[in-house]
Amino acid sequence: MEQERGSPHVVRRQLLLGMVAGTAGLATARAASGQRGTASNWPDRPVVYINIFPPGAATDTLSRVYCTKMSELAGQQFVVENRSGAGGTVGQAAIAQAPPDGYTVGLGSIASLAIAPSILPDLSYDPARDFTFISGLWKVPNLLIVNKDLPVRTLPELVELLKKNPGKYTYGSSGFGTSPHLTMEMFKQRAGLNILHVPYRGGAPAKLDLLAGRVQLMFDNMPTVIASAREGQVKALAVTSAERNSAAPDIPTMAEFFPGFEITSWGSLVGPAGIPAPLVERMSSLTKQALQDPGLRRFFEENGATTWWTTSQELADFRTAQQRLFAEVIRATGAKVQ
Template sequence: MTETPRPLSRRMALGLLAVPALGKGAGAQSGEWPNRPVRYINPYPPGGPTDTLSRLYCARMSEVSGQQFVVENRSGSGGNVGADAIAKSTPDGYTIGLGGVASHAIAPTLYRSLPFDPEKDFTLVSGLWQLPNLLAVHLDLPARTVPELIALVKANPGKYTFGSAGSGTTLHLAGELFKQLAKVDMVHVPYRGSAPAQLDLVAGRISMMFDNIPGTLSLARQGQVRPLAVTSLARSPVAPEIPAISEFLAGFDVVSWTCVCGPAGMPAPAIARLSALTKRVLAMPELIKAYEDLGASAWWTSMEDIASYRTAQKERLAPLIRASGAQVD
């Protein structure tokens, strides 16, 4: 889930339009999936990184399959509206969509009731991408490294604040995990999206924030905030000079991850071909580069691996969600 919509650049938009004309690809033969256009539901608004990454994937899938993969944005309720649309679609392989950490690992604990069952109502086919978050601080904060930040916050319990794009997001949960592992006390300030949080960070109204890497890294490179570390287990290829929090707090790992999924009961041949085509697309150097330009890493997995990963993520994040008090009805 990428959780912080950003405008689509003109260059990226033009790139998405420059998809080669579809011909009689390997998927166009009669009877083989797909033999007609495929609808891809993105549970987030158009124009943000999730939308851009999805359209890059669908453009390449259209090329290799010989059929159009059409993105349909169905946003609302933190991704639950789109997830429900995927779950309740006809399981014939012609409606698929974007799943991920928000709908499949966080929502089961965050929401006391959901219109879908994340474990039973979906076919998880493969991972798509992982996107790390970035911890950045206000320029006047007297901490230039993670150890210095931990020492500062420990010496002043309850004084410092961290912002996020909203309660229950991976950005919020990254802060909660930081508090837990570093054994520090700081105050969460939730915002409705990253943009207002970034403004307050630059102005010094909050001490620090956890954000998806593209936007805050841009602010850091403009000298408006100080980047301290990424929240993935390893450093990001987009900014290898920035350390990972795990280098100072063992086991720290909170990323935004996504998967391609469909409703439960999809035909086995369609699942197998969707997985194979996705693997082919995610290995394309031009797609890998386009993803890295947006701070993401292409991430193919088997069905078994994405299912076990989802379960592990749900179990790992549930205690953080409960401890944070972010649960909603």
């Protein structure tokens, strides 16, 4: 036995077996390390953040401020890519189709995740199945603005003008199925108005046509249009939050004239389905830090937005509840793709 152990043949065989075992052990260790590092080392390269609306929209401004802070915290760039169209559903589909490795995430919105399922018949994704819900980001009211040359100064005056001229005036929106579109449809239903919808690929081009007088009124996310209202380029008549907004406390709420009228837009951080739970927790934790930053919070508030952090499960549950809510609103207003 001692002689067999010491033979060159046996020694060589034992060395080979040892090398195989060592290699297997090293591979296992590396795999385990890689699995642990998926969360702890993320990100080790730039992260693509898909904004589902075009440059210049409220979501673009808020997204870029958030991504700048996340870049500082994570030590890697969060690169914003705008993929707009069809009320945000084009970009939302792109997020759903990305690899679930945490390096492609993006905006989940009220329009594309809560409203679109009830208003767009050919939606290419299932909001409940095709996404990983990471965290809430912000909530913003919509602001009702009109062309500065329109002969009204208050919401009651606007309603009177529109009722006297059925079918004469048009409203712009950031697209079918967005919260500004649905907000105006609710306004039409509550006030008994006849005005034509002109959809755009985002709020920014809609606002440009409103400034030029090609459309006369619109709702849009408050951060996009509050500066134009302050500068007198447009007239701001009402906000859609339940209470007046601290960024513009002199502007009344819709509910002051139409009790119970409230629609608040929201944005969230989502990724494709299948992102591992530890990585979701890592992204959520960094997002919480970003949203607690005083400079970011101040910027959001000055532009009419409120920071909104949630857990992954809280966001998923909230989205489900919002879809049910807006399905009822859509049935009540008769809003549909025209």
